[in-house]
Amino acid sequence: MSSPxxxxxxxxxTKRFPGVLANDNVGFSVRPGEVHALLGExxxxxxxxxxxxxxxxxxxxxxxxxxxxxYTPARPSDARTAxxxxxxxxxxxxxxxxxxxxxxxxxxxxxPLRELAARIRAVSEExxxxxxxxxxxxxxxxxxxxxxxxxxxxxQDPKLLIMDEPTSVLTPQEVEILFRTLRQLSAEGxxxxxxxxxxxxxRSLCDGATxxxxxxxxxxxxxxxxxxxxxxxxxxGATLNPPERRPGEKGEVVLGVTDLSVASPIPFGTSLKEVxxxxxxxxxxxxxxVAGNGQDELLLALSGELRVAPDKLRIKGHAAGDLGPNERRxxxxxxxxxxxxxxxAAPDMTLVENAFxxxxxxxxxxxxxxxxxxxxxxxxxxxIRDYDVRTPGSYVxxxxxxxxxxxxxxxxxxxxxxxxxxxxxxxxxxxxxxAAAAIRQAILNRAAEGAGVVVISQDLDELLEISxxxxxxxAGRLTKPRPVEGLTIDQIGLMMGGAHGMEVAHHGH
Amino acid sequence: xxxxxKRPIPSRFWLYATPVVAxxxxxxxxxxxxxxxxxxxxxxxKTIFWDPLFGEFAFYLRGQLLVKAGPLILIAIGLSLGFRAxxxxxxxxxxxxxxxxxxxxxxxxxxxxxxRLIFPLMVIAGAFGGWVWAMIPAILKTRFNTNEILVSLxxxxxxxTILAKASTxxxxxxxxxxxxxxxxxxxxxxxxxxxxIAGSGLxxxxxxxxxxxxxxxxxxSRHIIGFQIRLTGQAPRxxxxxxxxxxxxxxxxxxxxGALAGLAGLFEVTGPAGQxxxxxxxxxxxxxxxxxxxxxxxxxGIVLAGILMALTYVGGEMASTNLGLPSAAIQVFQGMLLFFxxxxxxxxxxxxxxxxxxxx
Numbered sequence: 001m002s003s004p005x006x007x008x009x010x011x012x013x014t015k016r017f018p019g020v021l022a023n024d025n026v027g028f029s030v031r032p033g034e035v036h037a038l039l040g041e042x043x044x045x046x047x048x049x050x051x052x053x054x055x056x057x058x059x060x061x062x063x064x065x066x067x068x069x070x071y072t073p074a075r076p077s078d079a080r081t082a083x084x085x086x087x088x089x090x091x092x093x094x095x096x097x098x099x100x101x102x103x104x105x106x107x108x109x110x111x112p113l114r115e116l117a118a119r120i121r122a123v124s125e126e127x128x129x130x131x132x133x134x135x136x137x138x139x140x141x142x143x144x145x146x147x148x149x150x151x152x153x154x155x156q157d158p159k160l161l162i163m164d165e166p167t168s169v170l171t172p173q174e175v176e177i178l179f180r181t182l183r184q185l186s187a188e189g190x191x192x193x194x195x196x197x198x199x200x201x202x203r204s205l206c207d208g209a210t211x212x213x214x215x216x217x218x219x220x221x222x223x224x225x226x227x228x229x230x231x232x233x234x235x236x237g238a239t240l241n242p243p244e245r246r247p248g249e250k251g252e253v254v255l256g257v258t259d260l261s262v263a264s265p266i267p268f269g270t271s272l273k274e275v276x277x278x279x280x281x282x283x284x285x286x287x288x289x290v291a292g293n294g295q296d297e298l299l300l301a302l303s304g305e306l307r308v309a310p311d312k313l314r315i316k317g318h319a320a321g322d323l324g325p326n327e328r329r330x331x332x333x334x335x336x337x338x339x340x341x342x343x344x345a346a347p348d349m350t351l352v353e354n355a356f357x358x359x360x361x362x363x364x365x366x367x368x369x370x371x372x373x374x375x376x377x378x379x380x381x382x383x384i385r386d387y388d389v390r391t392p393g394s395y396v397x398x399x400x401x402x403x404x405x406x407x408x409x410x411x412x413x414x415x416x417x418x419x420x421x422x423x424x425x426x427x428x429x430x431x432x433x434x435a436a437a438a439i440r441q442a443i444l445n446r447a448a449e450g451a452g453v454v455v456i457s458q459d460l461d462e463l464l465e466i467s468x469x470x471x472x473x474x475a476g477r478l479t480k481p482r483p484v485e486g487l488t489i490d491q492i493g494l495m496m497g498g499a500h501g502m503e504v505a506h507h508g509h
Numbered sequence: 510x511x512x513x514x515k516r517p518i519p520s521r522f523w524l525y526a527t528p529v530v531a532x533x534x535x536x537x538x539x540x541x542x543x544x545x546x547x548x549x550x551x552x553x554x555k556t557i558f559w560d561p562l563f564g565e566f567a568f569y570l571r572g573q574l575l576v577k578a579g580p581l582i583l584i585a586i587g588l589s590l591g592f593r594a595x596x597x598x599x600x601x602x603x604x605x606x607x608x609x610x611x612x613x614x615x616x617x618x619x620x621x622x623x624x625r626l627i628f629p630l631m632v633i634a635g636a637f638g639g640w641v642w643a644m645i646p647a648i649l650k651t652r653f654n655t656n657e658i659l660v661s662l663x664x665x666x667x668x669x670t671i672l673a674k675a676s677t678x679x680x681x682x683x684x685x686x687x688x689x690x691x692x693x694x695x696x697x698x699x700x701x702x703x704x705x706i707a708g709s710g711l712x713x714x715x716x717x718x719x720x721x722x723x724x725x726x727x728x729x730s731r732h733i734i735g736f737q738i739r740l741t742g743q744a745p746r747x748x749x750x751x752x753x754x755x756x757x758x759x760x761x762x763x764x765x766x767g768a769l770a771g772l773a774g775l776f777e778v779t780g781p782a783g784q785x786x787x788x789x790x791x792x793x794x795x796x797x798x799x800x801x802x803x804x805x806x807x808x809x810g811i812v813l814a815g816i817l818m819a820l821t822y823v824g825g826e827m828a829s830t831n832l833g834l835p836s837a838a839i840q841v842f843q844g845m846l847l848f849f850x851x852x853x854x855x856x857x858x859x860x861x862x863x864x865x866x867x868x869x
Contacts, residue, residue, distance in 0.1 A: 305749050326752035337750060346744035348519070357740065357751045360733070369733050 006068070007032045007191040008053070008160055013062035015048055021215050022048040023059070028210040028217060030160070035182060035192045037202040037223060040212035041235055041432045046195050049212070050162050053193070054086045055079040067159060077108065085153035086162040091145050095138035102137055103152045123154050127181045142290055143174035150181070161185065162193045167201060168458070169290055172493035179205055197235070198461075199228040213237055236433045250468075251281030254452040255302075255333070255421045256314040260321075262297070265306055270294040272301060275478045277471060279421070279452035284443070285481055286467030287456045288496065294476040295456050296338065299425040302454065303335035304328040315421065329361040332420030336411055338429060338456075340403065344410045347399035351391065354398050355380035355413055362417040379416075387412035388438065404435040411439050415446050422446060425456040440466050460492065472496050513859040523857040528803055528814070531850040538849075539842045548832055556831060557824030557842075570827070572710025574819045576781050577793075579715035580605070580773035582815035584797035586718070586725045587769030589806040591762035593729070594741040598763055600646065600661025601770040602794025603668035604639035608771020609778035610675050611638025613691060613785050616700035617680060620692060627699040632713075632775060639771015640764050642668065647763035651756040657763065665794070676787045691785035694778070702780035714776030718815070721769060725808040738762065770794060796822075799847040818843070 009029040015022045023045045030036040038046045051057040053064065055073030064071045066082055073079040079086075093102050100117045104110035111119070117133035124131040129147045137145060146166060153161055163182075167175045182192055182205065196202055202209060203223045211219040211234045219234045226234075260275040272294050279285050289295060300306035301313070303325055310319035315331045323331070337343040345354045356365055356376040363379050365372045380394040387408045391401055398406055411427060427443065428436035444466055447453050456473070457463050463470060464484060471481040472495040479495045536558075540550030561570040584601045591598045598604075612635030619627050646660035675681075680691040694701040702712050729735035741748040741758055749755065773793065782789040800818050804811030825839035 303750065304752075324752055324754070325750060329752075335750075339746070342744045343746040343750060346740055346747045348743050349740070353736070356736070357747065360751075366733050370731050371733055371736060373731075 005031060007034070007066070008071075008193070009065040010049075010053075011063050013049065013052065013059045013064070015045075015052065015057065015059050017048075023052075024215040026062070026212070026215070026217050028220065030191045030193060030208075032159070032191050033186050033189045034208060035186050035194055035206045037206040037209035038193060038195045038212065039197065039199075039202060039209050039223075039231065039235055041197060044212040044235075045215040046212055047164065050086065050164060050193065050195060053079070053160075054084060054162060080108075080156055080158075083157075083159035084162065085156055085158035085160070087146065087149045087153055087164065087166060089165045089168065091149055093137045093145055093148060096136070098134055098136050099131060099140075099148050100133040102148055103133075103155065106152045107155070119155060120151055123151050127151075127154065127184060128177065129181055142169035143171065143177075146170070146178070150178075154185075158190060160191045160193060162195070164195045165197075166194075167196065167198060171290075171496040172460075172489050175201070199223075199231045200461075202231070203228060211235055232433055250283050251450060253278045253280050254316050255279045255454070256317075257302075258312055258314075260301060260308060260312045262301055262306060262308050264294075264297045265300065266296060269297055270476045272297050273476045275473075275476075277478060277481050279454055281420075281450045281452055282447055283469065284447050284453040284455060284467045286463030286470045286484070287454065287473050287478070288458070288460055288463050288470065288492070289456075289473035290496070291458055293473050295425055295458075295473060297476070298456060298473065298478075299335060299337055299423060302333075302423045303337070304333075326361050329358070329417075333423065334358070334362075334414040334417055334419040334421070335423040336414050336425065336427070338425040340406050340410060341399060345398040345406065348397050350397060351384070351394045351401075351409060352377045352380045354409075355383060355394075358413060359417060362419075383409055383412040383416050386416060387442065404431040407431050408435055408439060411442065415442055419446065420451055422451050422453045423456075424454070427455060427457065428459065428462060429457075436462075470495075512862050513855065514862045515859055516857075519857050520860075523853075524805065527850065527853045527857060528805070528810070530853045531803070531846060532817070534849040534853070535842065535846045539845055542838065542841065543834070546834070546838060548834060553828050553832060553834065556828045557821055560827060561820055561823045568708070570823050572704075572708055573823045574816060575710035575715050576712075577819035577822045578815040579712070579718045580777050580793045581797050581800045581818055582718040582812055583714060583721060583773040583776075584766075584770045584794055585800035585804065585811045585815060586721050586808055587766030588797055589801040589804070589808070589811060590725065590728075590738055591766050592742075592801055593806050594738040594758055594762050595745065596759055596762045597658045598643060598646070598661050598766045599658050599798065600643070600663075600665045600794070601766060601797055602790065602792065603661070603665035604642045604767040604770035605774035605777075605794045606665075606668040606672050606790050607642040607774070608635040608639035608768075609774030609782075609785065609789070610672060610680070611635055611641075611771065612775030613694075613778050614675075614680060616694070616697070616779070617692060619700070620697055623699045625699070628702070628779075631700055631779065632772065635771045635775025636768040637771065639774065640768040642771070643763045643767020644760070647760050650763075651759055657759070661763075669790075672785070672790070673787050676785050680785050682784075689787055693784045694780075695783050700779060702776050704780075712776060712780045714773060714780060717772060717776065719812070722808040722812050729808065734761070770797075796843065799843065799850075802847060803850055818846075821846070 006029045011027040013023050013026040026049060038049065040046050048057060052059050055076045055078050071082060073082065100113050100120055103120060104113060104116055110116060120131065120133040129151060131144065131147045131151060137148065146169065166178060170178065186192055194206055206223050209221055209223045210217055213235065223231060256278045258276055261273050263271045270293055275298065277285060301308055304323055304327065305325055307324065308321040310321045313321040315333055320328060320331060341347045346357065356371065359379050360366055365375045377394055383389065384391060384394060389409045390405050401409065414422065427439050431439065440462065443453060443455065455463065455466065467484050469481040470484045470487060472479045474496065536554055540554060543550040543553045561567065561574060584605065588598055588601055612631040615634040616627060616631040642664060645664060646657040649655040649660055650657045676691060677689045682690060682692045705711050729739065737748065737753045737758060740751060741753055741755065778785055778789055796818060800811060800814045804814035821843055825842065828834050829836050829839060
């Protein structure tokens with residue numbers, strides 16, 4: 001029933017976890033040499049599916065065939081023996097070991113290190129992935145670390161390579177290098193299963209795509225024949241409207257940061273170095289950069305959780321660096337941290353208590369220190385209404401909400417305080433496309449009403465969509481903000497630090 | 510295979526069922542322990558839990574319940590505020606002793622003056638003594654990041670040494686024929702803390718305990734400081750985001766728990782104990798930790814838990830005098846209660862599942 005011309009074939013795969021049907025009767029196939037995309041929103045069931053292919057999770061029912069033979073991997077080593085390799089989104093590397101040692105640790109029978117180093121060098125040159133086997137992993141960029149993982153896979157000579165969200169940590173130039181390598185692998189007959197929700201990438205790279213929604217296959221298509229918008233709508237199952245913005249007048253500067261250098265309060269964090277920027281009323285400043293380059297520290301310094309010298313930070317012209325979070329809220333600044341569970345919200349507290357958490361000051365929810373719970377409840381319910389938060393009520397614990405719904409609530413909680421300055425880190429991280437669009441629109445509406453906005457995000461598309469000016473945070477330094485209009489992807493790449501000096505690649509291919 | 514699975518929302522049922530199940534398990538395993546020691550377990554359990562309330566001497570023992578429960582509740586309420594915020598004051602026993610010494614010293618300084626202001630002044634001095642003793646670990650923690658558990662615990666032994674010095678030295682009764690111990694407050698009406706209603710066991714300590722429990726309940730449920738305390742315990746980073754100054758909260762919680770422990774010490778030494786003596790303290794400061802957790806760190810729960818714990822004290826004493834049980838066995842019994850409480854508490858946040866472990 002299966003033709004030998006298929007590399008991987010899945011039929012009727014079903015997997016149930018307590019409370020969720022992660023995969024429901026999923027079937028698709030990948031030909032040898034095909035780059036096949038698994039497309040879907042967060043929680044659509046992509047990860048569960050590839051974990052089953054890689055032997056990390058066993059399906060409840062359904063069949064898998066690999067190169068024409070029945071395939072039931074009980075553990076990842078079975079999958080590797082069969083010829084399946086996987087590059088995870090989060091790397092599993094030891095920073096204190098060098099590249100060759102890390103690769104050896106992932107092998108069942110590693111050859112002597114000297115021999116391995118030679119093989120690493122050979123494979124890296126063959127596939128245009130420059131990598132020095134003697135370098136410490138701790139000194140490598142995210143893109144280079146990913147190359148270690150890829151080369152570790154290539155040394156097994158896989159028939160199928162699974163890549164889980166590989167570009168989320170890469171600069172545009174590094175993405176180009178990766179894509180050239182993947183195209184070369186595919187030309188040599190290696191099938192690639194490519195998981196992503198970045199539609200442009202999938203359109204330029206993949207030959208076929210399977211689109212998942214809520215655990216089910218909703219469509220199969222050739223991505224090059226579809227527009228990004230069509231793909232997104234298949235993924236979400238709804239019609240999407242790009243955020244509209246009225247060209248607002250830029251007003252006077254509301255937030256000014258000058259020469260801000262501050263040590264990170266986070267262990268192994270990144271210190272901020274001479275960060276300088278201004279934000280005017282009606283302006284959205286987008287700050288890009290790969291995670292861990294000072295984003296968290298910048299948010300702490302802006303929200304007031306990390307205090308700095310008074311004149312380093314000015315709110316509406318007044319020195320405000322030494323003000324705490326609540327004092328800054330009083331001046332009109334609101335902030336939304338990235339981590340929803342434990343930073344922006346207390347997971348075990350109710351939505352009412354979480355509404356009070358930051359709303360107390362600007363919504364006047366205390367009197368002589370006593371809490372106006374009725375007022376807090378009314379405010380929580382207002383946010384739930386205004387931002388279409390799906391919840392049984394305001395009395396539920398924050399952690400009972402889905403990520404997207406909680407994010408809508410937390411962003412809404414800040415935006416509904418009639419703020420004059422808004423600072424948001426990762427506004428749509430882990431949020432489905434429909435909710436993300438709603439959040440972006442809400443941010444733009446506030447800007448149109450005259451608020452100055454700073455959005456820190458790792459999603460370049462998002463920043464280019466909503467920002468007026470654009471800057472990149474790299475190793476704690478902020479580039480000079482530039483107007484988004486007229487900015488090319490190449491310029492952005494250079495602002496992000498290029499491909500970490502790795503542009504020279506591909507010897508004779 | 511047996512495994513634990515985190516509940517999406519803490520179970521309300523187990524939140525309230527935990528103390529009850531813990532008491533029952535303690536009775537069962539305590540009973541086994543007593544049986545192994547050759548004593549009829551049913552007689553012991555009856556002596557501990559039934560006789561003080563409804564037995565032959567209940568008219569006297571019920572009063573004793575209030576005498577023991579008062580300081581336990583007072584100290585436990587203070588500790589619970591810190592525990593909720595993740596601030597672990599383990600040295601309430603020392604703060605209790607220092608409160609007693611400070612308060613008693615102020616009172617004795619006025620001996621034999623009779624003035625209605627003396628006792629209120631002693632109350633303030635008692636609270637101050639406990640507060641000062643708690644400030645040592647608090648300030649060391651905020652300035653030098655020392656561990657408040659170790660520092661507050663070690664200061665208990667310092668306080669005990671000072672207590673020994675007080676009862677044999679600077680607070681010794683000059684008319685005491687050389688016996689250690691201070692003057693007895695029962696012969697110094699202006700400084701004494703007698704029973705408010707004869708035979709009830711209720712003195713100012715019990716009254717204060719009830720008032721403090723109510724105040725703590727209001728603080729935790731209605732006041733922003735209570736909110737900050739709960740928030741800091743549940744999500745410290747969210748607390749900083751909400752503008753809580755963690756160091757100020759450490760000073761506040763340590764100070765409050767120290768002052769309340771000091772108050773308990775003052776009421777005890779001027780009332781039921783009667784005088785400063787080398788061993789007037791009987792470990793209320795440590796037992797209060799069990800009371801705080803048994804009461805779910807909830808003020809109303811703590812009142813109930815304090816009464817329950819007083820029952821094991823009073824009943825335990827009865828059991829050791831009437832049935833010849835060593836007092837260590839009673840202490841093991843009390844310790845079991847905390848042990849089972851913490852063990853059963855797992856079910857509030859987790860449920861047990863039978864099945865294969867899934868790699869995911």
